[in-house]
Every structure is written in C-alpha cells, then in structure tokens.
Amino acid sequence: MIIGVPKEIKNNENRVALTPAGAQELVKRGHTVYIQHTAGEGSGFPDELYVSAGAQILPSIEDTYGAAEMIIKVKEPIESEYKLIKEGQLLFTYFHFASHEPLTRAMVESKATCLAYETVERPDRSLPLLIPMSEVAGRMAIQKGANYLEKPLGGKGILLGGVPGTLPAKVIILGGGIVGTHAAAMAAGLGADVIIMDVNLQRMRYLNEIMPANVKTMMSNEYNIRKMITNADLIVGAVLIPGAKAPHLITRDMLPTMQNGAVLVDVAVDQGGCIETCKPTTHQDPTYVIDGVVHYCVANMPGAVPYTSTLALTNATLPYAILLAEKGWKQAALDLPELKTGLNIINGEIVYEAVAQAFDLPFVPVEKYLQD
Structure with missing residues (x-):
C-alpha cells in the first residue's frame, strides 16, 4: 500500500503521525511510505532519519495527499485540506466528528473512508488509540493548571502543593478515566488536595485502592458539583463518551459561585467540552477569563510536547496501521472487530x-460495508 504522512498544519501542532522507526516497519513489509518535507521536524525527526528508514520525502502536502492510498495523521484535517482528500482514500487519524459539523459534512462529501483513532474500541471498552494521548493530556492538565494559578497569568496566586504552614490547592477532577487518573496522580504527586468525581462506583473503588491518601473520590452529580466548585482552585474536565459530544457538567450559571482566579482546564474540548463556557483555544492564545475564572481549553494539548507524544502515539497506532496496510480497511475490520468501531464515515455515509x-x-x- 502507498502510505502518506502529511505535515500537521493545525495551530502549533508539532506532532507527526509516524516516527522513522514506524516508517521502517512499514517499508520492510513492502509498503511505500511518503513523508511530507519537514513533517517530523517539530517532533525532533528530520527528513534524513526517514530517508535512512526507507521512506521517501515529498515536497508538499498536495503531493502527499495525491500519492497516498492511506493517509496517517495526528489531528483532523482542517479546511484547507478538505479539497485534497480523494474519494476512496483511507484517512487514519483523530477526527472527533461529534464536535465539528463542518468537518463531518466535508468528509461525507469527500467519499473518503474515515477511521477515527478515538473510537477504536476493544471488547473491554478500552480505547487503545486514545489512551496514550489521554495519558499525556491528563498529566499536562495539571502542569498547565498549576502554571495558570500563578498571579501574573491571571490565577489566584496559589502554589499547588503549598508549603509547610499553608494549605495546598484544592483540585477537582471531573471523570475518573485515563485522563482523570493521570491528572489525579500528577496533582497528588505535587501535594495538592484532590477529589475525583465520577458516576461509576466500581471505578471509584478501584481509584480509592490505587491512589495516595491525598486523593478522594466523590459521586458526580449536579448537586455535588455545585457544592464542590465553590472552593476549588483548579478543575480539570476529563469526561469522555466515546465518539459523542461531552455533556456540560459545569454550566454558565455556576461560574459566579467560583473563586476569582480559579482555573478550569477542559481536556474534553475536542469533544465539545464538559464545561459550557469552553471554546477551543490554541497554544498561541491558550486562555480567556469569564467571571474571574481562567479557562484553558487548548484542543491539542499533547502537541506542546511533540517528542513524547509522537513516540507514545506511534507505539499505539503502528500495529493497526500495519494491519490496514497489509489487508485493507475492510478485511482488517473483519479480522479485528475493534477497528470496526473506528470506522466513522465510508463512501459518503x-x-x-x-x-x-x-x-x-x-x-x-457499518455492516453494510463489511458484508462478504
């Protein structure tokens, strides 16, 4: 199969979908890998490393899309890429369609096959291609939240872990999944007072067993959320419903009850956000303030640590990319049912x-397209 890896052009997105090691694995199996010129530089992988791995360099994004049967990306195509996508082309990337109608309609019109990382789902309900970036985003949420709690950046001027004789910051994490677990571990390690709110008692029992003593769990419902946010310093939105738009757990009318200089980090922004006042921001302009509350809603948080993120992502996606290249998307989805759930749009449907x-x-x- 002919595989193309274009350079990511979303604002401050420095990740690349394939490492030189990943390219080598595909090439040695007889596939052709085209890498757009400088696609890997932001992650620390210059063109020379890809050439050494057996890949070929193409000068432009137009050439890369034009040559490839399968496009492997990190982020969803943006508007300038829509016209480059060909009918029948396989796109393997994060899409988050449910939060972006123009993208959805554009991919329907393209008649491409869209296989979304975030909806590849194993029988145990785990999301193997979302996990690595959720791990990165969960940890980054605390780094960024701690940073924006500083007074010069608009926060209330509190150190996350405090020091002897002062109380640590109060951190509320909405959702006890992968993002929430890694955010809690990071915040706890810095000495914060952490509460994870979730609706799954079994998950909360598990978290109680593995988390340190400064992490507590609490049932997530509107009453409890309204009560807890009034004295929270940092709130991390970490709610995920696979493939669907995230529910609004913090609504506009709740903000005036929060403290001035409190920080909201909405990791669910890719899926529409679990905070009603959330709107996607960029690394270039990451925050805004409503009712004295700092909002950090960067839609590609892991893009700020591209070396780590690219390695972690390729580790997860490469086995699936190899299977898709070897067998084509239809046979691959028949052989590995978790790829079936990754299919979002096929031939305009x-x-x-x-x-x-x-x-x-x-x-x-999807069975319409998987019948023998």
Missing part, C-alpha cells in the same frame, strides 16, 4: 451512530 445523532444526519450501519 456516516456509519458511527453517535456522529449521525450529533447533527441529525442519516446513519447507515
């Missing part, structure tokens, strides 16, 4: 129900 429901668009069961 939405085959992932949550995406269709988000915009009241027609839905076609």
Whole structure:
C-alpha cells in the first residue's frame, strides 16, 4: 500500500503521525511510505532519519495527499485540506466528528473512508488509540493548571502543593478515566488536595485502592458539583463518551459561585467540552477569563510536547496501521472487530451512530460495508 504522512498544519501542532522507526516497519513489509518535507521536524525527526528508514520525502502536502492510498495523521484535517482528500482514500487519524459539523459534512462529501483513532474500541471498552494521548493530556492538565494559578497569568496566586504552614490547592477532577487518573496522580504527586468525581462506583473503588491518601473520590452529580466548585482552585474536565459530544457538567450559571482566579482546564474540548463556557483555544492564545475564572481549553494539548507524544502515539497506532496496510480497511475490520468501531464515515455515509445523532444526519450501519 502507498502510505502518506502529511505535515500537521493545525495551530502549533508539532506532532507527526509516524516516527522513522514506524516508517521502517512499514517499508520492510513492502509498503511505500511518503513523508511530507519537514513533517517530523517539530517532533525532533528530520527528513534524513526517514530517508535512512526507507521512506521517501515529498515536497508538499498536495503531493502527499495525491500519492497516498492511506493517509496517517495526528489531528483532523482542517479546511484547507478538505479539497485534497480523494474519494476512496483511507484517512487514519483523530477526527472527533461529534464536535465539528463542518468537518463531518466535508468528509461525507469527500467519499473518503474515515477511521477515527478515538473510537477504536476493544471488547473491554478500552480505547487503545486514545489512551496514550489521554495519558499525556491528563498529566499536562495539571502542569498547565498549576502554571495558570500563578498571579501574573491571571490565577489566584496559589502554589499547588503549598508549603509547610499553608494549605495546598484544592483540585477537582471531573471523570475518573485515563485522563482523570493521570491528572489525579500528577496533582497528588505535587501535594495538592484532590477529589475525583465520577458516576461509576466500581471505578471509584478501584481509584480509592490505587491512589495516595491525598486523593478522594466523590459521586458526580449536579448537586455535588455545585457544592464542590465553590472552593476549588483548579478543575480539570476529563469526561469522555466515546465518539459523542461531552455533556456540560459545569454550566454558565455556576461560574459566579467560583473563586476569582480559579482555573478550569477542559481536556474534553475536542469533544465539545464538559464545561459550557469552553471554546477551543490554541497554544498561541491558550486562555480567556469569564467571571474571574481562567479557562484553558487548548484542543491539542499533547502537541506542546511533540517528542513524547509522537513516540507514545506511534507505539499505539503502528500495529493497526500495519494491519490496514497489509489487508485493507475492510478485511482488517473483519479480522479485528475493534477497528470496526473506528470506522466513522465510508463512501459518503456516516456509519458511527453517535456522529449521525450529533447533527441529525442519516446513519447507515457499518455492516453494510463489511458484508462478504
């Protein structure tokens, strides 16, 4: 198969979808790998490393899309890329369709096959291609939150872990999944007073067993959220419903009850955000303030640590990319059912129900395309 890796062009996105090691694994299996010129530089992988691994360098994004049967990316295509996508081309990347109607409609019109990292789901409900970036984002949420709690950056001027004779910051984490768990571990390690709020008692029992003593769990409901946010210093939104838009757990009317200089970090922004006042921001302009509350809602947080993120992502995606290249998307999805759930759009039809429901668009069961 001919595989293309374009350079990411979303604002301050420095990751690349494939490392030189990943390219070598595909090439040695007989596949052709095209890397757009300088695609890996932001992650610390110059063109020379890809050439040494057997890949070929193409000068432009147009050449890369034009040559490839399968495009492997990190972030969803942006508007300038829509016209480059070909009918029948396989796109393997993060899409987060349910939060972006123009992208959804553009991919329907392209008649490409869209296989989304974030909805590849194993029988145990785990999301193997979302986990590595969730781990990075969860840890970064605390780093960034601690940073923006500093007074010069708009925060209330509190040190996350405090010092002897002072109280540590109060951190609320909405959601006890991968993002929430890593955020809690990071915050706890810095000495903060942490509460994880979730709706799954079994998950909370597990978290109680593995987390240090300064992490507590609490049932997530509107009453408890309203009560707890009034004295929170840092709140991390870490809610995920696979493939669907995130619910608003903190609503606009709650903000006036919060402390001036408190910080909200909404990691769910890719899926529409679990904080009603959330709107996507960039690393270039990451925050805004509403009612005295600092909002950090960068939609590609792991892009700020591209070397770590690219390695972690390729570790997870490469086995699937190899299978797709070896067998094609249809046979791969038949052989490995978790890839079936990754299929979101095929030949102009939405085959992932949550995406269709988000915009009241027609839905076609994916089985239509997987019949022998």
